[in-house]
Amino acid sequence: MCGIVGYIGAQDASEVLVEGLKTLEYRGYDSAGVAILAEGGLDRRRAEGKLRNLSKRLKEAPLAGTLGIGHTRWATHGKPNETNAHPHRAGGVAVVHNGIIENYAALRQELQADGAVFTSETDTEVVAHLVSHFRAQGLDLQASVAASIERLEGAYAIAVVDEAYPDEFIAARESSPLILALGDDENLVASDLPAVLAHTRKVVFLQDGDLVRVTRGEAQIFAEGALVERPVKRVDWSPAAAQKGGYKHFMLKEIFEQPRAVTDTLTGRLGRGGEVHLEHFDLEALKGIQHISLVACGTSWHAALVGRDLIESIAGIPVSVEYAHEYRYRRHIFGPGDAVIGISQSGETADTLAALGEVKARGVRVGAITNVMESAVARLSGDSLGVIYTHAGPEIGVASTKAFTTQMVSLHLLAVGIGRTLGTLTVEEATAELEALRHLPHWMEQALEGASQVAELAPWASEFDNYLFLGRGNLFPVALEGALKLKEISYIHAEGYAAGEMKHGPIALITEHFPTVALVGSDDLKAKVVSNIEELKARGGPVLIVASEGDEDLARIADQLVLVPEVPERLQPVIYSLPMQLLAYHVADFLGTDVDQPRNLAKSVTVE
Ligand code: M6R
Numbered sequence: 001m002c003g004i005v006g007y008i009g010a011q012d013a014s015e016v017l018v019e020g021l022k023t024l025e026y027r028g029y030d031s032a033g034v035a036i037l038a039e040g041g042l043d044r045r046r047a048e049g050k051l052r053n054l055s056k057r058l059k060e061a062p063l064a065g066t067l068g069i070g071h072t073r074w075a076t077h078g079k080p081n082e083t084n085a086h087p088h089r090a091g092g093v094a095v096v097h098n099g100i101i102e103n104y105a106a107l108r109q110e111l112q113a114d115g116a117v118f119t120s121e122t123d124t125e126v127v128a129h130l131v132s133h134f135r136a137q138g139l140d141l142q143a144s145v146a147a148s149i150e151r152l153e154g155a156y157a158i159a160v161v162d163e164a165y166p167d168e169f170i171a172a173r174e175s176s177p178l179i180l181a182l183g184d185d186e187n188l189v190a191s192d193l194p195a196v197l198a199h200t201r202k203v204v205f206l207q208d209g210d211l212v213r214v215t216r217g218e219a220q221i222f223a224e225g226a227l228v229e230r231p232v233k234r235v236d237w238s239p240a241a242a243q244k245g246g247y248k249h250f251m252l253k254e255i256f257e258q259p260r261a262v263t264d265t266l267t268g269r270l271g272r273g274g275e276v277h278l279e280h281f282d283l284e285a286l287k288g289i290q291h292i293s294l295v296a297c298g299t300s301w302h303a304a305l306v307g308r309d310l311i312e313s314i315a316g317i318p319v320s321v322e323y324a325h326e327y328r329y330r331r332h333i334f335g336p337g338d339a340v341i342g343i344s345q346s347g348e349t350a351d352t353l354a355a356l357g358e359v360k361a362r363g364v365r366v367g368a369i370t371n372v373m374e375s376a377v378a379r380l381s382g383d384s385l386g387v388i389y390t391h392a393g394p395e396i397g398v399a400s401t402k403a404f405t406t407q408m409v410s411l412h413l414l415a416v417g418i419g420r421t422l423g424t425l426t427v428e429e430a431t432a433e434l435e436a437l438r439h440l441p442h443w444m445e446q447a448l449e450g451a452s453q454v455a456e457l458a459p460w461a462s463e464f465d466n467y468l469f470l471g472r473g474n475l476f477p478v479a480l481e482g483a484l485k486l487k488e489i490s491y492i493h494a495e496g497y498a499a500g501e502m503k504h505g506p507i508a509l510i511t512e513h514f515p516t517v518a519l520v521g522s523d524d525l526k527a528k529v530v531s532n533i534e535e536l537k538a539r540g541g542p543v544l545i546v547a548s549e550g551d552e553d554l555a556r557i558a559d560q561l562v563l564v565p566e567v568p569e570r571l572q573p574v575i576y577s578l579p580m581q582l583l584a585y586h587v588a589d590f591l592g593t594d595v596d597q598p599r600n601l602a603k604s605v606t607v608e
Contacts, residue, residue: 002027002029002071002072002073002074002086002097002098002191003021003024003025003027003029003071003072003098003190003191003192003195004069004070004071004096004097004098004157004158004159004178004189004190004191005017005020005021005024005069005070005071005188005189005190005191005195005196006068006069006070006096006159006161006169006171006188006189006190006214007020007066007067007068007069007070007186007187007188008066008067008167008168008169008186008187008188008214008215008216009066009183009185009186009187009188009216010066010185010186010216011066011186012064012065012066013034013036013037013063013065013066013067013068014034014036014045014058014062014063014065014068014070016068016188016199017034017068017069017070018034018051018054018055018058018070019198020070020188020190020195020196020198021051021070021071021072021195022051023194023195023197023198023239023242023243024072024190024191024192024194024195025051025072026243026250026396027072027074027191027192027393027394028074028393028394028396029072029073029074030048030049030073030074030075030080030373030374031046031047031048031049031072031073031075031080031081031082031084031085032046032047032050032051032053032054032070032071032072032073032085033045033046033047033054033070033071033073033085033086033087033096034046034054034058034063034068034069034070034071034087035068035069035070035087035089035094035096035161036063036064036065036067036068037065037067037068037161037163037166038063038064038065039064039065041092041163042089042092042094042161042162042163043063044063044087044089044094045057045058045061045063046082046085046086046087047082047085048080048081048082048085051072067161067166067167067169068161069087069094069095069096069159069160069161069169070087070096071085071086071087071096071097073085073086074373074393074394075373075374076100076123076373076389076391077100077104077121077122077123077124077279078120078121078122079121079373079374080373080374083119083120083121084120084121084122086122086124087128087161088120088122088124088125088127088128089128090116090125090128090129090131090132091132091135091136092132092135092162092163092164093128093131093132093135093144093160093161093162093163094128094160094161094162095124095127095128095131095158095159095160096124096158096159097123097124097127097156097157097158098156098157098158098176098177098178098191099154099155099156099157099174099175099176100123100154100155100156100264100267100268100391101123101124101126101127101152101153101154101156102153102154102267102268103151103152103153103154104123104126104154107126107130107151107152108125108126111126111129111130111133114133116129116132116133123154127148127152127156127158127160130147130148130151130152131144131145131148131160131162132144133148134147134148135162135164141160141162141164141165141168141170142170142211142213142222144162145158145160145170145172145211146172146211146222146225149172149174149211152174154174154175154267154268155174155175155176155263155264155267156172156173156174156175156176157171157172157173157174157176157177157178157191158171158172158173159171159189167215167216168213168214168215169214170211170212170213170214171189171206171211171212171214172210172211172212173206173207173208173209173210174208174209175208175263176191177191177192177205178190178191178206178210179191179192179193179196179203179204179205179206180203180204180206180212180214180219180221180230181196181199181200181202181203181204182200182202182203182204182219182232183199183200183202184200185216185217186199186216187214187215187216187218187219188200188214189206189212189214192242192243192245193235193237193242193245194239194242194243197235197237197239197242198239201234201235201236202232202233202234203232203233203234203235204219204221204230204231204232204233205230205233206221206230207223207230209223209224210222210223210228210230211223248589249397249585249589249595249596250396250397250596251397251399251401251489251581251585251595251596252585252595254395254396254397254401254402255401255402255448255578255581255582255585256448257393257402258401258402258405258406258444258448258578259441259442259444259445259448260441261391261392261393261402261405261406262405262406262409262440262441262444262574263441264391264392264393264406265390265391265392265406265409265410265413266409266413266437266438266440266441267391269413270434270437270438271434273427273430273431274416274420274425274426274427274428274429274430274431274433274434275420275430276413276414276416276417276420276430276434278386278388278413278414278417280382280386280387280388280389281367281385281386281387281388281414281417282385282386283417283418283420283421284421285365285384285385285386286339286365286385286418286421286422287421287422288336288337289317289337289338289339289418289422290317290318290335290337290338291317291318291319291320291335291337291338291339292311292317292318292319292320292338292339292340292341293319293320293321293322293327293338293339293340293341294307294308294319294320294321294322294341294343295322295323295324295327295340295341295342295343295352295355295356296321296322296323296324296342296343296344296352297323297324297325297344297349297351297352297605298400298484298605299345299400299403299404299407299481299484300343300344300345300349300352300400300403300404300407301321301323301324301343302404302477302478302480302481302484303343303404303407303408303411303477304321304322304343304411305321305476305477305480306408306411306474306477306478306573307319307321307343307407307408307411307414307415308320308321309473309474309570310408310411310412310414310415310570311411311414311415311418313415313570314412314415314416314418314419314425314429314433314570315415315416315418315419315422315424315425316419316422316424316425317418317422317424322355323351324342324349324351324352324354324355325351325355327355328351328354328355328358332359332362334359334362334364338364338365339364339365339366339367339385340355340356340359340364340365340366340367341366341367341368341369341385341414342355342356342366342367342368342369342370342377342381343368343369343370343407343411344368344369344370344375344377345370345371345372345390345392345395345400345403345407346370346371346372346375346603346604347368347370347371347372347375347376347377347378348372348375348376348377348604348606349377349604349605349606350605350606350607351605352377353376353377353380356368356377356380356381357380360380360381360384365384365385366380366381366384366385367381367384367385367386367387367388368380368381368386368387368388369387369388369390369407369410369411369414370387370388370389370390371389371390371391371392371393371394371395371403371406373389388410388413388414390403390406390407390409390410391406392405392406395603396596396603397595397596398488398489398596398597398598398601398602398603399485399488399489399581399584399595399598401485401581404481404577405444405574405577405578408573408574408577409437409440409574412433412437412570413437415433416430416433416434433570436567436568436570436571437571440567440571440574443565443567443571443575444574444575444578446565447564447565447575447578447579448578448582450549450562450563450564450565451562451564451578451579451582452582453562454562454579454582454583454586455582455586457544457560457562457583457586458586458587458589458590459590460560461515461544461560461583461586461587462490462492462587462590462591464492464513464514464515464542465492465493465513466492466493466494466509466513466514466515467483467486467492467493467494467495467514467515467516467517468483468494468495468497468502468506468509468510468514468515468516468517469482469483469486469494469495469496469497469516469517469519469580470496470497470498470499470502470516470517470518470519470529470532471496471498471499471518471519471521471529471576472498472499472500472519472521472525472528472529473521473523473524473525474521474569474570474572474573475519475521475572475573475576476496476498476499477573478519478572478573478576478577478580479496479497479498479499479517479519480496481496481577481580482494482496482517482519482577482580482583482584483495483496484496485580485581485583485584485585486583486584486587488584488598488601489584489585489588489593489595489598490584490587490588490591490593491591491593491598491599492587499518499528499529499532500528500532502532502535502536503532503535507535507536507539510536510539510540510541511539511540511541512540512541512542514541514542515541515542515543515544515559516533516536516541516542516543516544517543517544517546517580517583518532518533518536518543518544518545518546519546519547519576520533520545520546520547520548520551520554521547521548521569521572521576522547522548522550522551522566522569522572523569523572526551530554530557533545533554533557533558534557537557542559543557543558543559543560544558544559544560544561544562544583545557545558545560545561545562546562546563546564546576546579546580547561547562547563547564548563548564548565548566548567548572549563549564549565549566550566551563562579564576564578564579
């Protein structure tokens with residue numbers, strides 16, 4: 001996730017900006033840059049890679065000035081290189097931006113027709129050209145930014161400088177965080193608190209639609225063109241706590257970030273008339289497809305199981321799900337109708353990469369679903385089917401949370417896209433799927449709110465040494481994921497099973513010391529899972545049930561009952577994952593383990 005800092009004051013702006021950006025490094029980035037307004041005009045320095053590369057550039061060619069904007073970029077549109085690094089410039093205007101401009105392609109065409117020359121592949125550059133366009137029409141800087149954002153669709157937090165305005169800069173936000181920090185004869189904006197804490201503790205959390213004009217002595221906030229007052233808050237967080245957004249761990253922050261992450265996954269992809277736009281993935285190349293293999297490891301493999309159900313039921317194409325480490329050593333018989341899609345949060349998992357490489361070398365179409373732009377699996381698939389980026393933003397906790405839910409949503413988009421491309425899904429059916437997805441972030445927020453009671457279960461749940469997680473249908477993969485989450489971070493032994501399998505063996509384990517987490521969906525399989533729970537209760541096994549609102553009566557057979565909003569069946573895996581993640585988190589926190597960096601685990605497994 002990108003980082004923004006804007007500064008106006010008496011200090012050397014490039015130093016302030018680089019120091020501020022350093023505190024945002026935890027968000028992940030692949031290039032960085034600053035634009036400084038000095039006496040000689042506006043100039044910028046940018047560099048691929050870490051901030052030390054930018055500092056080196058600034059050392060070789062310093063930029064003196066007390067007003068500037070800076071950015072760390074996590075690539076979403078265009079490669080992570082210097083050309084695509086922010087700030088982007090058009091004439092005397094420079095812009096930094098977080099978020100995704102959904103209508104950038106149309107705007108770019110329009111501006112190009114008007115003579116604008118683009119130098120990057122980013123969506124952001126359209127903002128610089130738009131502001132410059134309005135400035136050329138005679139509007140002042142503030143009015144030009146206001147007119148520009150009127151034209152933007154999507155999510156953004158921006159900061160804009162103009163060399164004709166050496167005593168102010170303008171910032172604005174819509175669906176992307178931005179704070180205003182009020183110092184003594186200096187003011188800042190930033191995408192997150194840590195970047196400003198060295199200067200002041202007085203901050204304003206800007207709201208969607210706010211535009212702010214920042215000078216050395218004051219900051220004026222406008223909403224819908226009118227001057228507004230926003231409460232000034234005093235922040236007492238330490239810089240480390242601020243990086244976690246006040247949450248105790250990155251994992252907890254990432255769990256609560258999921259509605260936002262899923263919104264980003266969906267942004268720009270839900271077309272009218274049931275169309276799905278997957279900007280880097282060639283749906284047309286799937287014409288004639290007869291079978292898809294989904295290849296992955298760990299949590300991504302669980303997402304693949306959910307994906308199988310989605311693609312088969314929505315697009316009507318048979319799907320196999322494979323562990324990459326097994327798949328790469330099996331002898332495969334491929335036909336012309338085969339395609340293989342790798343799923344990997346990091347895009348660097350050695351087994352997934354090798355499996356995709358092997359099949360690609362045999363002439364099979366390969367694609368990828370990943371969170372990291374230009375990662376190894378993305379590069380490998382780029383000249384074949386292409387890539388679906390999950391846009392979850394960097395995931396710092398080793399235990400995957402937002403990567404999982406955004407993978408499932410990406411697979412849902414893929415399923416609808418395939419269905420429409422092959423004509424196996426009608427426009428009406430596709431529209432209904434996309435409409436449900438549009439509501440998903442809202443249901444996720446409700447589920448997270450409701451599941452806050454999970455924290456109170458931690459003392460009870462931490463008593464046990466073993467767990468069984470049960471689910472059926474599309475909740476079976478969620479049971480597997482729930483068990484994986486618990487064992488990864490709390491070190492409690494847990495196994496996920498398809499509920500129907502219990503009577504074929506695992507039931508032998510059940511005693512009053514062996515609990516089960518049972519996922520009861522509001523679907524056709526509900527009655528069968530309830531029967532499985534009755535069998536557990538008959539053997540004295542404690543049961544924690546996760547069910548949908550309306551199923552309160554399940555309290556009669558539950559030791560603990562957690563309810564989530566009732567949602568369309570295909571969205572259940574995303575919603576039921578949330579209490580699973582919170583259960584694992586709170587148990588681990590209660591037991592005092594290293595939640596974000598559990599023992600023996602690495603975020604990305606780049607060895608075989
Ligand atoms: O980066 P990838 O998605 O390829 O990683 C695959 C697994 O290593 C990963 O999902 C792992 O299981 C996580 N620790 C799960 O929380």
